[in-house]
Amino acid sequence: MILYSYWRSTAAYRVRAALNLKGIKFDTRPVDLVKDGGMQHHPDYIKINPSELVPSLELDDGTVLTQSLAIMDYLDTIKPEPALLPSDPIARARALGVAHSVAMDIHPVNNLRVGQYLGKTFGADADAKRDWMVHWMEVGFRSIEPLLTSDTKFAFSDTPGLADICITTQCYNANRWGVDMMPFPKILNIEKNCLSLQAFIDATPEQQPDAVVS
Amino acid sequence: MILYSYWRSTAAYRVRAALNLKGIKFDTRPVDLVKDGGMQHHPDYIKINPSELVPSLELDDGTVLTQSLAIMDYLDTIKPEPALLPSDPIARARALGVAHSVAMDIHPVNNLRVGQYLGKTFGADADAKRDWMVHWMEVGFRSIEPLLTSDTKFAFSDTPGLADICITTQCYNANRWGVDMMPFPKILNIEKNCLSLQAFIDATPEQQPDAVVS
Structure with missing residues (x-):
């Protein structure tokens, strides 16, 4: 998996923590939100994530997921343990x-x-x-x-x-x-x-x- | 169930639509967000929802749930059909x-x-x-x-x-x-x-x- 991330983005930080808690290995692809007006607005990144935000998670088959909480819900679905939410x-x-x-x-x-x-x-x-x-x-x-x-x-x-x-x-x-x-x-x-x-x-x-x- | 709601709140509108789609009956308890500076800031409502926002959903046993998407996730848990999200x-x-x-x-x-x-x-x-x-x-x-x-x-x-x-x-x-x-x-x-x-x-x-x- 590839995580499009920016070090100071707390939304990306959330997904990094969730991936680590679940022991899922990933590569970090930095997206500099500040340099040159923000690389999240670069056409190449907009193709990946039309909301021009981080994080995005690219799966091994090329599927891209966006929105940190939707990504974490996905991680809980494909790897339920340790669970991010209680079952009750x-x-x-x-x-x-x-x-x-x-x-x-x-x-x-x-x-x-x-x-x-x-x-x-x-x-x-x-x-x-x-x-x-x-x-x-x-x-x-x-x-x-x-x-x-x-x-x-x-x-x-x-x-x-x-x-x-x-x-x-x-x-x-x-x-x-x-x-x-x-x-x-x-x-x-x-x-x-x-x-x-x-x-x-x-x-x-x-x-x-x-x-x-x- | 009692839904604390404001007619124009789109967060409350979401929960109303979800309850209706699932055929769950509820009573509406209006919270006027405009009158007298906003009834969501009244001490009685803060006891129900410390974020001073609508909606809040009060269950039959008095338990109060907040945050529209968390409430809809709950509704999907207790009454899975019709599902609000696909299973894949x-x-x-x-x-x-x-x-x-x-x-x-x-x-x-x-x-x-x-x-x-x-x-x-x-x-x-x-x-x-x-x-x-x-x-x-x-x-x-x-x-x-x-x-x-x-x-x-x-x-x-x-x-x-x-x-x-x-x-x-x-x-x-x-x-x-x-x-x-x-x-x-x-x-x-x-x-x-x-x-x-x-x-x-x-x-x-x-x-x-x-x-x-x-």
Whole structure:
């Protein structure tokens, strides 16, 4: 499998963590979202992913899948263990709900292209863009924190799953943009426990072949 | 079941359509997102849904589920027929990918609270907010159109599913805000075919008990 990825994309980070948790080997094909206006807009990449976003997962037969959560659902289908979601319907819905709170209510509003459009349309400078991102992360984390279990290593149990992947990858952005995480002890606990696992360590932005670490 | 809903919320509209397609009876409990600054921010509703968003689905035992796509996944689990997603893993991933393109790349960026924040922070007036919404819908629809099948009644087959629900409900917003849909014939075809079904007709905003139709 080939993962079209960008080191700092938290959507790509999610899929890297899921692939690693399941022990599925993959090659990383970096897509530089910043260089020359963004290689995700290059005609060659648009053929792979018409949404001009990362990640994309190319299977061995050339089939390309897009959207990080759809890709992770696929991985759970073709390799059910370890499962990313619990099997009980209510527990599954709760875990998926938290994952979606991150993936739908926080991440898209803070996407790179939204920040770029804010700058172009409303003249938002770097500070205004940071304030924008911090605002939506704080709103989102405030809504997620009360939904989490308090006496487990991860969001709902002692095994990491989809909610933990979405939370931990979002924490990377939260740290990058300076969100005060003190009001979110359960989220912090999940991040700490995920980042103690090799599957997550190997998926972190800094460990990627295209990382630019200053 | 009780669905906490707002007539114009396309996320609530999705769940209404899914419940109707599956023939699951439910009571609608309107949450007025506009009145008095928004009833979704009322302490009584925050107890139900700490994200202060609709929809929420309250089950008969009082359990509350949030996030429209997590709720629809739950409905598919407890009442598998008619299925909202195909069973083949690749077909499932593609349908889920299109559903997520709407639910993650378009809808959250155009959420009511984002528009309100644009107004407060960047002084966006009604025209600027409409331009913002139209922009993200056009970007999203352009990325979805090439992924759809052209010789079927719905997105990928002659049976409506999750992708069709997400597309058709988003079309309601597109029509409301004046998106030129001519470049998206496959999306238009899906909308037309969905809106010919009673399950969708009964779920439309105008048919809701809290609809304000002028």
